[in-house]
Amino acid sequence: MPAEEIDRHIRIVPSDLLAAGLRPLPSTAGSFFLEEDALWFTPRFPFRDGLDYSVLIDELGGTSTTLSIQRPAAAGAPVTSVVAVYPSSAVVPLNLLRIYVQFSSPMSEGRAERSLQMLRADTRKPLPGVFLRMVHELWDSGRRRLTVLLDPGRIKRGLVPNAEDGYPLSEGVPVVFRVDERFEDSSGRTLTSSFERAYDIGPPLRSKVSPDQWRLDPPNPGSQGPLSVYFDRPMDRGLLAHCLRVETASGERVLGDIAVGDGELSWSFRPHSAWRPGGHRIVVDTKLEDVAGNSIRRVFDRDLDDPDNDPIEARTVSLPFTV
Amino acid sequence: MSDSNVAVGTSRYGLEVGAPGIRSVGPITFGPSGILFVADNVSAAIFAIDTGDSGAAGEVRAIDVEKVDTRLAAYLGCAREDIFIRDMAVHPYSQNVYLSLMRGTGDSATPVIAKIDGDGSVSALDLNNVSFSRTSIPDAPAEDDSRLDGHVVFGNREGEEIKMRDGSSIRIAREPIRTVTVTDMSYVDGTLLVAGASNEEFASTLRRIPFPFNGATESNSLEIFHVSHGKYETASPIRTFIPYAGNTSVLASYTCTPVVHFSLEDIKAGTQLKGRTVAELGSRSTPLDILSYKKDGEEFLLVANSSHPLMKIAASDVDRQESLTQPNEPLGVPRENLPQQGVSKMANLNGSYVLMMQVDSADNVDLHSYSTSML
Numbered sequence: 084m085p086a087e088e089i090d091r092h093i094r095i096v097p098s099d100l101l102a103a104g105l106r107p108l109p110s111t112a113g114s115f116f117l118e119e120d121a122l123w124f125t126p127r128f129p130f131r132d133g134l135d136y137s138v139l140i141d142e143l144g145g146t147s148t149t150l151s152i153q154r155p156a157a158a159g160a161p162v163t164s165v166v167a168v169y170p171s172s173a174v175v176p177l178n179l180l181r182i183y184v185q186f187s188s189p190m191s192e193g194r195a196e197r198s199l200q201m202l203r204a205d206t207r208k209p210l211p212g213v214f215l216r217m218v219h220e221l222w223d224s225g226r227r228r229l230t231v232l233l234d235p236g237r238i239k240r241g242l243v244p245n246a247e248d249g250y251p252l253s254e255g256v257p258v259v260f261r262v263d264e265r266f267e268d269s270s271g272r273t274l275t276s277s278f279e280r281a282y283d284i285g286p287p288l289r290s291k292v293s294p295d296q297w298r299l300d301p302p303n304p305g306s307q308g309p310l311s312v313y314f315d316r317p318m319d320r321g322l323l324a325h326c327l328r329v330e331t332a333s334g335e336r337v338l339g340d341i342a343v344g345d346g347e348l349s350w351s352f353r354p355h356s357a358w359r360p361g362g363h364r365i366v367v368d369t370k371l372e373d374v375a376g377n378s379i380r381r382v383f384d385r386d387l388d389d390p391d392n393d394p395i396e397a398r399t400v401s402l403p404f405t406v
Numbered sequence: 407m408s409d410s411n412v413a414v415g416t417s418r419y420g421l422e423v424g425a426p427g428i429r430s431v432g433p434i435t436f437g438p439s440g441i442l443f444v445a446d447n448v449s450a451a452i453f454a455i456d457t458g459d460s461g462a463a464g465e466v467r468a469i470d471v472e473k474v475d476t477r478l479a480a481y482l483g484c485a486r487e488d489i490f491i492r493d494m495a496v497h498p499y500s501q502n503v504y505l506s507l508m509r510g511t512g513d514s515a516t517p518v519i520a521k522i523d524g525d526g527s528v529s530a531l532d533l534n535n536v537s538f539s540r541t542s543i544p545d546a547p548a549e550d551d552s553r554l555d556g557h558v559v560f561g562n563r564e565g566e567e568i569k570m571r572d573g574s575s576i577r578i579a580r581e582p583i584r585t586v587t588v589t590d591m592s593y594v595d596g597t598l599l600v601a602g603a604s605n606e607e608f609a610s611t612l613r614r615i616p617f618p619f620n621g622a623t624e625s626n627s628l629e630i631f632h633v634s635h636g637k638y639e640t641a642s643p644i645r646t647f648i649p650y651a652g653n654t655s656v657l658a659s660y661t662c663t664p665v666v667h668f669s670l671e672d673i674k675a676g677t678q679l680k681g682r683t684v685a686e687l688g689s690r691s692t693p694l695d696i697l698s699y700k701k702d703g704e705e706f707l708l709v710a711n712s713s714h715p716l717m718k719i720a721a722s723d724v725d726r727q728e729s730l731t732q733p734n735e736p737l738g739v740p741r742e743n744l745p746q747q748g749v750s751k752m753a754n755l756n757g758s759y760v761l762m763m764q765v766d767s768a769d770n771v772d773l774h775s776y777s778t779s780m781l
C-alpha cells in the first residue's frame with residue numbers, strides 16, 4: 084500500500100500513554116516510508132531515551148497488534164558539580180533576599196524547586212515556604228548560574244505573608260542551604276555530589292547601601308598593585324561584577340581585572356597597565372545591592388516615615404582617590 | 407470579508423520568511439492581525455510569528471478537551487513528564503487554542519508551539535519555516551561585562567580561541583551572565599508590554615517595545631512601585647498582568663503578594679510610577695494568571711492562584727478601591743471565590759466563554775470552557 088495510507092493503519096505512540104484510556108490517542112508525529120522491504124518511520128521530534136514505544140497495527144481482520152520498541156536510557160557518570168554558592172559569608176541577615184548557585188556545567192531547567200532546600204541546622208528539617216516559586220527560573224545565559232530568591236512576600240514589612248508566616252529565616256537559628264545531587268544537568272545526569280552551605284542568621288539590614296561608609300585602599304603609583312574597597316556589609320555577588328568601574332579624574336576608563344573578597348565584603352581591581360599618578364575615581368552604579376536587596380538608591384522596603392529611607396535619584400556616585 | 411481572513415502580509419509588520427532559531431518558548435500573546443508574540447528566555451529575544459491561521463471563527467463554540475497533556479505527549483512522542491506547558495493564548499480570529507511548551511529539558515529540550523482544535527486534535531507549528539521578526543529583550547549588560555564573565559569552554563562549538571603565552575590555546579565563551587526572564591506580555595495599541603525579572607537586581611521594570619520591531623527598546627521601560635498599607639514602598643517584578651477597561655488600565659500581580667492597579671495613561675507619560683495596591687492575596691499562594699471578561703456589559707477580572715480558589719473581582723470595585731492603608735481583613739477589593747479548581751491559565755474564547763486550563767488531582771491537564779453568563 085502507498086506510504087500515505089500506511090499511517091491510517093499503523094500508529095506509533097509512547098507505551099505508557101496507552102493506559103490513559105484516550106480513544107483515539109493521537110499518534111506520534113512523523114512520516115512513514117518504504118525502502119526495500121522495510122517500513123521506516125521518521126519521528127518529527129526525536130525519540131526519547133529510556134522510553135518504550137508501541138507500534139499499533141490494524142490488520143485487515145480488524146484486530147490490532149501491538150509491537151513494542153525500546154530506546155535505551157542514556158548512560159554516563161555524573162560530571163557536573165556546584166562550584167560556588169553566594170553569599171559566601173558565615174552570617175547572613177534575617178532579611179536575606181537572594182542566593183546564587185554556580186554550577187560547573189549547564190543545567191536543566193525546571194528542577195530547581197525540588198532540588199533546593201533550606202534546613203534547620205539543628206534538626207535537619209526543611210523549613211517550608213522559604214523560596215519564591217518561579218515558573219520561569221532565573222538562570223544566566225549559559226544555564227550555569229541560578230538565582231534563587233527567598234520569598235519577598237515574607238521578607239517585606241507590612242505584607243500579609245510577613246505578618247502571617249513571618250520571615251523565611253529566624254534570627255539566631257542557624258540553617259543549612261542544600262543543593263541535592265539529583266539536580267540534573269543539561270544532559271540529564273545528576274551532580275557528582277550534594278552541596279551544603281551553613282549560615283548563621285543575624286539582624287536585618289534595613290538601610291540604603293552607603294558608599295561613604297566604605298574604606299578605600301589606593302594603590303602605589305607606577306605599580307600594578309590592587310585598588311581595594313572594603314564594604315560595611317556583604318554585597319550582592321552578581322551586581323559586584325559590573326557595578327563598579329575605575330576612571331581617571333578626566334573620565335578616561337582604566338581597564339583591569341576585578342576580584343571579590345571573602346564574604347563579598349571587599350572588591351579589588353588590578354589594572355592592565357601601571358597606575359598613573361594623580362586623581363582617579365571609582366564610579367558606582369547606584370543599583371548595586373547588598374544581600375538583602377537594599378541598593379544605593381533605595382531601601383528594599385522603604386519606610387515612608389523615615390527620612391533616612393528616602394531614595395536618591397542619581398544613577399551613579401563617584402568615589403575619588405589619588406594614586 | 408474582513409482583514410482577519412487574509413494571510414498576514416509579511417512586509418506590513420516587517421516579517422520575513424525563514425528559520426527564526428527559537429531556542430525556548432515561554433510567555434505568548436497575540437498581537438495585531440493574529441500575529442503571535444513568543445518570548446524566548448534562552449535567546450533573550452521576543453519573536454513575532456505569523457501562525458498562518460487564517461480560519462474564520464465560524465459559530466460560537468466551547469472547547470472542552472480532557473487530558474491535553476497526554477494528547478500532547480502522544481503527538482510529540484514523549485512521556486507526560488517531558489511536557490512543560492508555559493502559556494496559553496487564543497487566536498483572535500480563528501479562536502484556535504495555542505500552547506507554548508517545552509518538550510524535555512536540558513540539551514534535548516525542544517520548543518513547541520502547539521495548536522489544539524475544538525475536537526481535541528493536536529498539531530504543532532513548524533518553527534523552522536515561518537514568517538517572523540525578532541527583537542532582543544532589552545537589558546544590555548555594561549560594555550565590560552564580557553571581559554569579566556568569560557569562562558573556559560571545551561570542544562570547538564562555543565566561544566573564541568585565545569592563544570596563551572606558552573603557545574597553547576584555550577577557548578573562552580562570553581555569554582551574558584545577567585539576564586531578564588520574561589514572565590508575561592500584552593499587546594496594546596502598537597506597543598508590546600513586557601514584564602520580566604532580572605537574575606540580579608530586584609526591580610519592577612515594565613518594558614515597552616513598539617511593534618513592528620525597530621530595535622528601539624533600550625530606554626523604553628519604567629519602574630512601578632507599590633505601597634503596602636500606606637507605610638512601606640517597594641519594587642517587585644511583575645508576575646502576571648492584564649490590560650482592561652478598553653486598555654486604559656492594568657491590573658498586575660507581583661512576586662510578593664500585592665495586586666496593583668495602574669493607568670496606561672501614566673505609562674505613556676513616565677519612567678517611574680506608583681501603582682495603587684488594591685488587594686493582597688494572602689500567604690502561601692502564588693498568583694498564576696489574570697484575565698478580564700464581560701458579563702452583561704460589566705467587566706470582571708479573574709485571578710487564578712496556586713493555592714487559593716479562583717477569585718472574581720468587579721472592575722468597578724477596583725476603580726473604587728482606595729489604596730490599602732491598614733493591615734486588616736478583608737484586604738482590599740471585595741472578591742468572590744469561584745468553584746473552578748486547579749486553574750493555572752485562562753483566555754477569552756469566542757467572546758462569550760472563558761477558557762481555563764485546569765490541573766486535576768492526578769495531574770492531568772484539561773481545557774474547559776465556561777460561559778461568561780455562568781461565572
